[in-house]
Amino acid sequence: MNSKHETIRCERCGKSIECKANAFTKxxxxxxxxxxxxxxxxxxxxxxxxxxxxxxxxKEEYTITLNS
Structure with missing residues (x-):
């Protein structure tokens, strides 16, 4: 079965995620x-x-860095 969304790996942790760039809000x-x-x-x-x-x-790391 073909998915219309691409399965990719998170650049940071390597977890598989479904990229929905063509339906960004989803x-x-x-x-x-x-x-x-x-x-x-x-x-x-x-x-x-x-x-x-x-x-x-x-996002949290940025806030901590900003407040240090």
Whole structure:
């Protein structure tokens, strides 16, 4: 059975995720709300897709870094 979405690995943790770039609002990563500064922080070290859990962790890491 063919899926219309691609299964990829999270660039950070390697977990398999279903990429729904063609239906972004339904993609698991869309559940993580990032502001522009958080996006820039993450994109300094990563280029590919990541799971929602990793995005949440990096968002928290950014907040900790900002407040230290």
């Amino acid at each position: 993609c698991q990563c869309a559940a993580v709300q990032l502001n522009l500064n958080e996006v820039e922080y993450i994109s300094e070290n990563y280029e590919g897709c990541m799971c929602a859990a990793c995005l949440e962790e990096l």
